[in-house]
Amino acid sequence: MQFGFDYLPYKWLEEIINLAAERIVVVDSNGLIRYINSGYCDFLGIKAEDAINQPVQNIIENSRMHIVAKSGQAELSAIQPIKGGEMIANRYPLFVEGELVGAVGTVLFRNQQEWWDYSKKIQPLLEELNYYKLNYENGLKSKYKFSDIIGTSSKFMLAKKMAEKISVSNSAVLLTGESGTGKELFAHAIHQNSSREQFPFVRINCASIPEHLLESELFGYDEGAFTGAKKGGKRGKFELANFGTIFLDEIGDMPLSMQSKLLRVLQEGEVERVGGQKPKTIDVRIIAATHRNLEKMIEEGTFRQDLYYRLNVIKLEIPPLRERKEDIPYIATYLLKKLEKKFHQHGINLTNRVISKLQQHNWPGNIRELENVLERAVNVLEGNTIDIVHLPLYLRENVHFLSEKQKVYVDYNNHSDSFPTLKETLSLVEKQAIINALQLSNGNKLEASKLLGIGKTSLYDKCKQYNIK
Ligand SMILES: Nc1ncnc2c1ncn2[C@@H]1O[C@H](COP(=O)(O)OP(=O)(O)OP(=O)(O)O)[C@@H](O)[C@H]1O
Ligand SMILES: [Mg+2]
Incomplete structure (x- = not known):
């Protein structure tokens, strides 16, 4: 047995409905009004008995209740013009035991005053939204100028001068270079130095957008292009970037499938929204x-080769940091200034020993890696001077990641001995790292554990395991 409304007197039920929704109307599957409460009747200036069994569209202006009763699709927060004002209506299909039997509708605002009172409350929120929207548009600006790109080595100057020269052109640019060399910085600076500067700079990371979203992100979509498509559609990044970069x-x-679509845009200079009618x-x-x-x-x-040719009109190759080590002191100083702001510190400097250590390193992660090394140093720093101890272990010592046993195997080709397993090698490297940390911290286990980025107890356990005294 179900305990539904069986125990509620009818009058109670009616009052509960009136309290739950001040203005409510129920229609059957033919769109005939089966129930309308007194609040709704007062609002419309009618009597309930004149409305019952009448087609809803004859009683309520601009009603869509008869449509919802047929479509089974809810229409929530819909604007409905009634009596010269715009009301907010919710229309729900009414399913009973799986069968669509009609629809229930409620109206949120009865008169202009009510709407006005409400809108006074939401007005500040709308203003806030506009503010963020504006900032978002401003966010479509380039953040770096050529003066933010540090480096005076001849190799680097060649790339930078070239970038400055071509920034005024309209031709496509292809920036290549290892990870962390500053490609993004160059892209910003080129836009900032061009006549398009007043227009948006729109960045799109082709690697991080899911493949199925890439098309709508780039080209936008029209209303109703797919389920879940926003009302009014959405502008794609190409439209947002119009007149800009x-x-x-x-x-x-x-992905290859997108490459062909991109090629079409580049060739034809027009974009077509997903589900759109005419290209723009x-x-x-x-x-x-x-x-x-x-x-x-x-x-x-x-x-695609054809896409490559389209993009590769002007190619700019940014040299890796290891090929311009003379730039390291200047870049490091510049990066430290940025870190000082971030950490609310000033006067941080580097010892000469550190600078030469930095110049010995190969920098596979380029300037991003240098940035990380310096940020780590500032974090462990006590005082103002960054010294060797503040550098990560892999920079401080030329740690040999090949264990002795591996070296014997490789160097002498002594294949009679078994090659060490990965586990064996990792243990040896771990042991060596702990010994190095303890040496650098003069045997201070707490400091060594900080250097290694592990807890003190964990260090004690490992010392015991490797028999380190
Ligand atoms: N010449 C430079 N002067 C100052 N800072 C730089 C320089 N080059 C790069 N940087 C800084 O190094 C970091 C990495 O640069 P960026 O993001 O432009 O690299 P990228 O070439 O786009 O790398 P990836 O291929 O990994 O995306 C950024 O924080 C950037 O500000
Ligand atoms: Mg990048």
């Missing part, structure tokens, strides 16, 4: 960047 970052990670002409400058080897990808068939 679009920065296609990590272009080497763009756009004027954007393309800057693409990748750390991948596109020529190799073309050979492998993972990057």
Whole structure:
């Protein structure tokens, strides 16, 4: 047995409904009014008995209740013009035991005053929303100028001078270079130095957008293009970037299917929204960047050659940090200034020993890696001077990641001995790292554990395990 409304007197039920929704109307599947409460009747200036069994559209202006009773699709927070004002209506299909039997509708605002009182409350929220929207549009600005790109080595100056020179052109630019070399910085600076500067700079990371969203992100979509499509549709990044620059970052990670669509835009200069009727002409400058080897990808068939030619009108290759080590002191000083702001500190400096250590390193992660090394140093720093102890272990010592046993095997080709397992090698490296940390901290276990980024107890356990005294 179900305990539903069986125990409620009818009059109670009616009052409960009136309390729950001040204005409520129920229609059957033919759109005939089966119930309308007194609040709704008062609002419309009618009597309930004149409304019952009448087609809802004859009684309530602009009603769509008869449609919802047929479609089974709820319409929530819909604007409904009634009696010269705009009311907010919720319309729900009414399913009983799985069968669509009609629809229930409620109206949120009865008169202009009510709406006005309410809108006074939401007005500040709308203003806030507009403020963020505006900021979002402002967010479509380039953040770096050429003066933010540090480096005076001849190799680097060549790339920077070239970038400055071509920034005024409208041709597509392809930025290549290892990870962390500053490709994004260059893209911003090129836009900032161009006549498009007043227009948006729109960055799109081709690697991080799910493939099925890439098309709608780039080209936008029209209302009703797919389920869940926003009302009024959505502008794509190309439309947003009109008259400005679009920065296609990590272009080497763009799926092949999208590459052809992108090519069409570049060739025709127009975009077509997903589900859209007519293409729209756009004027954007393309800057693409990748750390991948596109020529190799073309050979492998993972990057379209025709697209490559379109993007590669002006190619700028940014040299890796290891090929311009003379820039390291200047870049490090510049990065430290940025870190000082972040950490609310000033006067941080580097010892000469640190600078030469930094210049000995190969920097596979380039400037991003240098940034991380310095940030780590500032974190462990007590005082103002960054010294060798503040550098990560892999920079401080030339730790040999090949264990002795591995070296014997490799150096002498002494294959009679068994090659050490990965576990054995890792243990040896771990042991060596602990010994190095303890040496640097003069045997102070707490400091050594901080250097290693592990807890003190964990260090004690490992010392015991490796028999380190
Ligand atoms: N010449 C430079 N002067 C100052 N800072 C730089 C310089 N080059 C790069 N940086 C800084 O190094 C970091 C990495 O740069 P960026 O993001 O532009 O690298 P990227 O080439 O786009 O790398 P990835 O291929 O991994 O995306 C950024 O924080 C950037 O500000
Ligand atoms: Mg990048």
